[in-house]
Amino acid sequence: MIFDYLKYIFSAGNEHDLHSPFLFDFYTKVLKNSETAEAFKAVEALRKSLLKDERTIEITDFGAGSKINKSNLRRIKDIARNSQKSPKLAQLFFRIIRYFNYNQIFDLGTSLGITTAYLATASSAAKVCTFEGCPQTAAVAIQNFEKLGITNVEIITGDLNETLQNQLQQTNQIDFAFFDANHRYEPTIDYFEKCLAKAHEDTCFVFDDIYWSEGMKKAWDYIKCHPRSTITIDIFYVGIVFFRCKQPKQHFILKF
Template identity: 20%
Template sequence: MSFKSYLQFLLKSTNQHGVHSPFVYLFVTQCLYNKQLATKKELIAPTPTLSTKQQLLLLKIIRYFSIKTIFTDDPTLSKLIPPKDHCTLTPHLSTTPLPQLLFINHPTQQATTYLSYMHNDSILIINNIHQEGTNKKLWQQLISSSKVTAHISVYHQGYIFIRKEQPKQAFFIR
C-alpha cells in the first residue's frame, strides 16, 4: 500500500454525507462509524495478518449484521472473535449453510467461486484491497462482476454486496 494509492483514495472518498443509498448510509453510520459496536479493549489477541483497525471493522460488521456463519481463509480469525458473538467459522466453502460472511485475506479462488456462495443477505470482505498482488486483482474482478450491486472501499478493506433491490453502485468511505 503506497502513499500514492492512499492519496488517490482520499480524493475519491467521502463520509456518510456523500452516500445516496439508504442501505449503505445506515451501514456506514450505524456500523462502520459506531464506536459502541466494538472497542479496542475487546480485541482478544493481536494478529500478524490484521491491523487493529481491520479487526475492529470486522467485529463491528459481525455484530451489525448478527453474523453467525463465516467462511474464512485466515486461520487466525478464530482467535479474534469473542465467544459471546457465537459465530461458526469454517475454512471450507459450503452450501449448507451458506455463509453469511466471507472473509478473504489470502485469496486462492477465482472471483466467480466466492460470488457463487453469496446471497442477498451476505457480505464478502476482501482484506488489503489496495495491496499489490492477488487481493487487488480479486477486488478488481469482483467489482466488475454484473452480480455485484454495491461495493464499498474503506481503503484497508473492501465490502461486496449482492442486493437485488439495489442498483450497481460504488462507494469510497473514509
C-alpha cells in the same frame, strides 16, 4: 501503494455522499462506529502476549508469501506484528457480523487466530469456518482459541484449493466471508467465484489488501464489475461487497 493511498484520501467520501438508507445506516452505525465491546479486551490482551512470544515455527505457505519475511522459520511475535489485521479493522468485522446478525462465517486465512477471534466473539450463535494452510500456525491458533474460551470455530488445515471446495459442499449458505488467504489474482478470483455460489441477498464479502499488488488491484476491479456485486465499498485497507439485488449497482470510496 503510496500513490494509491493518496488517491484514496482525496477521493473518499462520507455519510453526506450516501443517499441510500441502507448505506447511510451501514456507514454511520457500523463503519464509523467507535464503540468498544467487552470481548475486545481479552482478544487485545492475547495480541499483546503474542507480540512478545519468542517461539519459532516453520511456515507452510500456499499463498503469495510475505513481503517482509521470506524465511520459512518465523517467530510468533513477528507473525503477530506483520500478519494480523489491526484492531480497528478486526473490530469493524465484529460490528458487521453483529449488526447483520450473521451466523455462517467463512474466514479464509486464520494465521494466529486474532482476527478469527473477533469474528467468533461477535455472535455466540455463529459458526466460524476458518482455513489455514500451515499446520504449525493452525496449532498456535487452536491454543489461542482455547485461551479465549472460543468454542464456535472450526479450523480447517491444508491447501485452500482443496479444503475450501470440500467445506462448501457441506455448507448451505455463507453470510459473511473474509478473504485473506492468497494475495494473487487467480486464487482470489477462484475463491470469490466458489464462495459466491453460497452467497445470498444479505451476504457480505470482505477482501483484504485490495491495493497490495497489481494482481490484487486487478482482482478488486473484477469483483467490483461482477454482475452479482451490487454494492462495493473501498476503504483502502479492505474492499466490502454486498449482493443486494434490489439495490442499484454502485461503487463507493469511503473514509474509515
